[in-house]
Amino acid sequence: MTAPIPAATLVLFRDGPDGPEHLFVERAATMVFAGGAVVFPGGRVDPGDHELAARFPHLDPDDAAARIAAVRETIEETGIAVGLETDVDVLRDALAEGITMSRLLDTHGLTVDPNALVPFARWCPNFKETRTFDTRFYLARVETGHAEARVDATENVHLFWATAADVLRRADAGEVKIIFPTRRNLERLATLASFEAAQAHAAAHPVETITPWMEDRDGARYLCIPGGLGYPVTSENLDQAMRG
Numbered sequence: 001m002t003a004p005i006p007a008a009t010l011v012l013f014r015d016g017p018d019g020p021e022h023l024f025v026e027r028a029a030t031m032v033f034a035g036g037a038v039v040f041p042g043g044r045v046d047p048g049d050h051e052l053a054a055r056f057p058h059l060d061p062d063d064a065a066a067r068i069a070a071v072r073e074t075i076e077e078t079g080i081a082v083g084l085e086t087d088v089d090v091l092r093d094a095l096a097e098g099i100t101m102s103r104l105l106d107t108h109g110l111t112v113d114p115n116a117l118v119p120f121a122r123w124c125p126n127f128k129e130t131r132t133f134d135t136r137f138y139l140a141r142v143e144t145g146h147a148e149a150r151v152d153a154t155e156n157v158h159l160f161w162a163t164a165a166d167v168l169r170r171a172d173a174g175e176v177k178i179i180f181p182t183r184r185n186l187e188r189l190a191t192l193a194s195f196e197a198a199q200a201h202a203a204a205h206p207v208e209t210i211t212p213w214m215e216d217r218d219g220a221r222y223l224c225i226p227g228g229l230g231y232p233v234t235s236e237n238l239d240q241a242m243r244g
Helices: 045-052 063-077 088-094 099-110 164-172 178-191 195-202
Strands: 005-015 022-027 042-044 117-122 133-141 156-162 213-217 220-226 235-237
Touching: 005 022, 005 063, 022 063, 042 063, 045 063, 045 099, 063 088, 063 099, 063 133, 063 156, 088 099, 117 178, 117 195, 133 156, 133 195, 156 164, 164 178
Parallel strands: 005 133
Antiparallel strands: 005 042, 022 156, 117 133, 213 220, 220 235
8 A cells, every 4th residue: 555645734824804714725626636626725745844844853753844844835835934034935936946945944044933833633534536645734823914825826726715614605505625624624613713712722632643434324425533633523424525
């Protein structure tokens, strides 16, 4: 069996009139994984992320690399930098050219703060129809007035800020597509009234690797996840679930 691909994603928070808003990207329909779906910014962990993570020995090496990947991918996909104070366009352009994050920070005399990210969840679905990603989810706050997000126009075709409840409503109305892990995390986020509440909620629930499984219930097949990890909904009819 092929080993899961380490990945990371970043759930950004900003204050909105109806509660916390999060930044979403719509993936290009041509993408093999989650094509056409609305997801949080993120992507796979690269070797350069491990190189930079070695500078933070107080963190687990894989956790540190995933935090760096979440920051890097969010810069690449949206133009928003978390844990950095800099002209993000300079970094974004250089990252697009393949320059590593560690080299960029050294060149510009910058440091990144991995503690700006709050561990929230870890998902490793094994749906077989798609490649398998071992994805760590992190939370981070974006202050009002932060640089405007801009889509990368390569892997993604659109981005927008919205509340978790609004994206769930749009998905139920058929306006957007969301994959199973995104839906479960949106349902969880929709219960949290602020970034501070999300931090407390994350601290109160262990981050355990979630691998959904299938179960027969009353003649129907359901996709299920464990209870006790902060998710208000732990199953979905397989016929309705988008798996990737």
